[in-house]
Amino acid sequence: MTEREKSHTFVVYVENKPGVLNRIASLFRRRGYNIESLTVGHTERPNISRMTIVSSIGDGAAHRVEANIYKLVNVLSVEDVTHATTISRSLALIKVDAPEESRHRLMEIVRVFRARVVDLAPRSLIIEITGAEDKIHALVDVLRPFGILEMVRTGQVVMRRGVQESSLPKGAQDDPRPSQQKTGPELTGADALVEAEHPGSV
Amino acid sequence: MSERSSKNATPRKLTGAEIIWECLERLGVEHVFGYPGGAILPTYDALTRSRVHHVLVRHEQGATHMADGYARASGRVGVALATSGPGATNMVTGIATAMMDSSPIVCITGQVGSTVLGSDAFQETDITGITIPITKHNYLVTRADEVASSLREAFQIAASDRPGPVLVDITKDAQLGACEFDWDAAAPRAHRQVPDFFPAPAKLNEAAALINESQRPVILAGHGIILSGAGEEVRRLAETADIPVALTLLGLGAFPASHPLNLGMMGMHGEAWVNQAIQESDLLIALGMRFDDRVTGKVNTYALKAKKIHIEIDRAEINKTVQVDVPLIGDLRHVLQQLLPLVKPNRHSEWWSQVHVSKKDSAVRDIQNLPDSGHLYAAHVINDLWRETKGDAVIVTDVGQHQMWEAQYYHHEKPRSLITSGGLGTMGFALPAAIGAKFARPDSEVWVVAGDGGFQMTMAELATIVQEKLNVKIAIINNGFLGMVRQWQEFFYEGRYAGTPLLSPDFVKLAEAYGIPGLMVTQRSQVVPALNTSRFHAGPALIDFRVEQEDSVYPMVPAGADLHAMIRRPNPLVERPTDD
DSSP, X not given: OHHHHHOEEEEEEEEOOTTHHHHHHXXXXXXXXXXXXXXXXXXXXXXXXXXXXXXXXXXXXXXXXHHHHHHSTTEEEEEEOTTSOEEEEEEEEEEEEOOHHHHHHHHHHHHHTTOEEEXXXXXXXXXXXXXXXXXXXXXXXXXXXXXXXXXEEOOOEEEEOSSOOOSSOTTTTTOSSOOOOOBOOOOOOTTOOSOOOOOOOO | OHHHHHHOSOOEEEEHXXXXXXXXXXXXXXXXXXXXXXXXXXXXXXXXXXXXXXXXXXXXXXXXXXXXXXXXXXXXXXXXXXXXXXXXXXXXXXXXXXXXXXXXXXXXXXXXXXXXXXSOOTTOOOHHHHHGGGSSEEEEEOSGGGHHXXXXXXXXXXXXXXXXXXXXXXXXXXXXXXXEEOTGGGOOOOOOOOTXXXXXXXXXXXXXXXXXXXXXXXXXXXXXXXXXXXXXXXXXXXXXXXOOEEXXXXXXXXXXXXXXXEEEEOSXXXXXXXXXXXXXXXXXXXXXXXXXXXXXXXXXXXXXXXXXXXXXXXXXXXXXXXXXXXXXXXXXXXXXXXXXXXXXXXXXXXXXXXXXXXXXXXXXXXXXXXXXXXXXXXXXXHHHHXXXXXXXXXXXXXXXXXXXXXXXXXXXXXXTSEEOOOSSOOTTOHHHHHHHHHHHOTTSOEEEEEEHHHHHHHGGGHHHHHHTTOOEXXXXXXXXXXXXXXXXXXXXXXXXXXXXXXXXXXXXXXXXXXTOOEEEEOSGGGHHHXXXXXXXXXXXXXXXXEOOTTOOOSSBOOTTSOTTOOBOOSSOSXXXXXXX
């Protein structure tokens, strides 16, 4: 999708402290960049959170934001995974207008999309779907004619495929105050800002 | 508790306020620039039991500029102290100034009690929120036992990597509360061991090859040379490969002005031949500089023939505005030490003669032998100040025309001899920053060079000079206008002088009101005697130089124009020796 080409996805490991989200969001805000989605949650290691940030920005802007996220004291690592081979998922809850006559067709759609009905009320139902953004997007398109009453989406979470470990530096797992051994943006010359890998997730 | 204290002499029960001073003493802080208030009162009370010298400022902005001036003059961390709310917000301009110019300062602010945080309590403001974009890092400290570790980490962050300001906001209850003080346990964690801090040999070889092959190289010397202490390495690089050295405003002093390889200042008000050389160059070697827009002019036409090597400690500066061919990340001095053995001795006589040709047709800066036309120009004042002080003074400038004339006519031989607000361009910077510089270097002759506009922004600090018995000399370049803005109005707004004509008090009388001797100078012949009267007075002195009102700074690259498209002085007055 063209939408996808224009956006960049960052995976950021941060110390779980007050204000960290503000510091990161501030780097996008001051440049006038919009954040499309942002998810934060715990990781396999205590006191360390992982963010997935999606923003519709060009390559130059992405490089600049990434380099500045890297400089934040509470940031342990940052990686632009836009061109890496990743699995990307998000979840949506969609409440659809569902009078008796359209329920059957809605159930059919839910089955095709491998979604789930998680609430059934006299005039509406709530559909839960998990998947890549495109899949959710497609379901929403199909449901729209029925009348979407309410929708909530979690935003994307992204993980690299294969055996590669997280970009979190070693030694960070035991110490609650991890040493600032950082991994950050790849340094490149003028012409080599973008790797030539292609996204392989479905 | 008792086990630890028996093993280690350090732990003992102190209040958060006492811990602040204990930490500052152990961190080697001698002077703190501050202003008391409700939320910082416990800390001021504990000050009475501390060896640290507190300098009472007249406005918290002054405190931050003093800390900044102290840091720039000494290379050590400067410290400013203020209360919550308005005390803290008054610091914002000074913090932003330090951020833009990579100056290591630590600002400590009092905050309302932790239980009322966010309740719009009296003099409460979210200063950590406000300062996120203008600090390297900041802390909200709500417990006494977090004070020591926060302060130690703050000092380390302020001074390490690319230096900058750090703010530590400490709630009143954290100052009042008591805890075991354990210096060792509060040691900051190892901060930022960048994996590629030492560039790969391949990258070094690539850079060296470019240098060795270059026919028309130029070194772009920036502030990072001073911060890294790399002056000697830069000199060796320039001399080994016979490379002309162009300096940024904040780089002045990083490479001696009298050195034969020194080209002069680049950029908007830099020398025409320097900008010309940059545009003609086939290799730019950028050392601790960030391709600021005041240096590059229009980026699309900047040094198109040149390959670019960028040695820089802050990786976010790489490819930010100008795309470079070989970035080398790391401490400049360390990187140059590794690079130097790979650089071959070289001569570029053809390139030098090309530079000299373009120099010939440019302005002549030696105004010493110009006949006296009866007019007093700022250039005379600055040039005479340079000659009388033999270039040995620490000059602290404000922002505007006088700042550019200082950069053009005072020739800086040593690092940290020019202190000026380059990145943020903060008017009102000079007087307080000079106070900080004088505390850092009490044996140096310290001169404020300020315009009549900027001086009035922070002139309340004259009282601080007197109260602290400081020997700071002040030269006001008084032209009755906000001169640089007037110049832009003349050049780009058809001479419509909106809001730029400026009324000032009688600065001589003003100085006298503070007990500072003042002199007024209107003739060129009076400049040297006035300078020396002031210089040999054992205490502060102020001179009001009434200079030509509508003089402009030349040459000039208009904002956003090509670097080589400079506006030259249309009717030469002071720059050509043949002129009357």
